[in-house]
Amino acid sequence: MNSTAMVSEGSSTIPSENPPSEPPRKRRGRGPTRGKRSEKVVSTCGHKLKVEFNNQNRRVIGPNASSFANEMGIVVRSMAPLVVKRWKDIDHAQKMHMIDRWKEKYEFETTKMIEESLDKSMNKQWNEYRCKLHKDFKNVGGIEDIGCAKRSKPNSVAEQKRSEVNKQNRSHKQRVTTQGFKSFAAHAEEMRNESTKELPGQIEFFCDMHFSKGKGWTTPDAENYYKKMLELHISMQNSPMEENQDSLHLTENQICNQVLGKRFGYSEPHKSLSRKMRLDDDAASLENAALRTKVKDLEDQLKNWTDVLSRIPRDILLLVQNDTSQASGSNEDL
Secondary structure, eight states, rough: OOEEEEEEEEEEEEEOOOOOOOOOOOOOOOOOOOOOOHHHHHHHHHHHHEEETTTTOOOOEEETTTHHHHHHHHHHHHOOOOOSGGGGGGGGGHHHHHHHHHTEEEEOOOOOHHHHHHHHHHHHHHHHHHHHHHHHHHHHHHHSSSGGGOOOOOOOHHHHHHHHHHHHHHOOOOOSSSOOOOOOOHHHHHHOOOTTTTOHHHHHHOOOOEEETTTSSSSSSHHHHHHHHHHHEEEEEEEEOTTTSSSEEEEEHHHHHHHOOOOOTTTTTOOOOHHHHHHHHHHHHHHHHHHHHHHHHHHHHHHHHHHHHHHHHHHHHHHHHHHHHHHHHHHHOO
């Protein structure tokens, strides 16, 4: 019930309602990342922030990895053109100009492999930003017509097919990690053994990425995958040495590929830079298998020759004994 107040005007009394209360002010949300923290650190230290890349997959690691990833998103959103359909249609000079912007705050080398890794990361940031803008455009209904967004479908058949495929792929995501937006390579580098300088095994890495002591497993599927990998790993350890000629780390990679599937960028985060590197890794595995087979054949040949050589003194002794017996027999005849 609205309260009323008596307002005196001349000789009459006029009831009037209280003015409606103002709507509650909407809480201001988090704004876009602008990279102010990195600017303050650079201005305070007086030098650029050093960024390190992993030697195996050229991914950013170290204390400045998250800051560098944020700066990458800022530069891509502000400088990358949106009028092109694909990232590879953007001119190479524009991409190098964006890399030069990062060099204003960060210090890193620009080898061919690092440029390939940065180009892939920029492509991912650009695709995600375009997808977000498209969703926002559809939600608001377009600029002038509310029905414009409902009719804003891809024109070509290829674009419609790619859109449906991407939609299905996003819906098939089954596993989430406990590390948030931190990259697999950066987290694996933090788990590197200080004494041996070795990266963690794939099974241990999977458990650390999908299990936390406070909340447990992220999904039931992740727990089932880990149990399968652990069972296979135990069976490989208990198998005879003749059947398990591979090293422990390579065996864990094979187990992860068998259980999780060899999807690019996930099952082998330490070696997930490019298709060429994956093919080189597969070729190296085949070459190692061929070398192991050749070594086994040489060992068998060496064993046969050892048996032959071990019989030579015995055969010589038999020949000497035969010659001696024949000589003694001829002397008796004389």
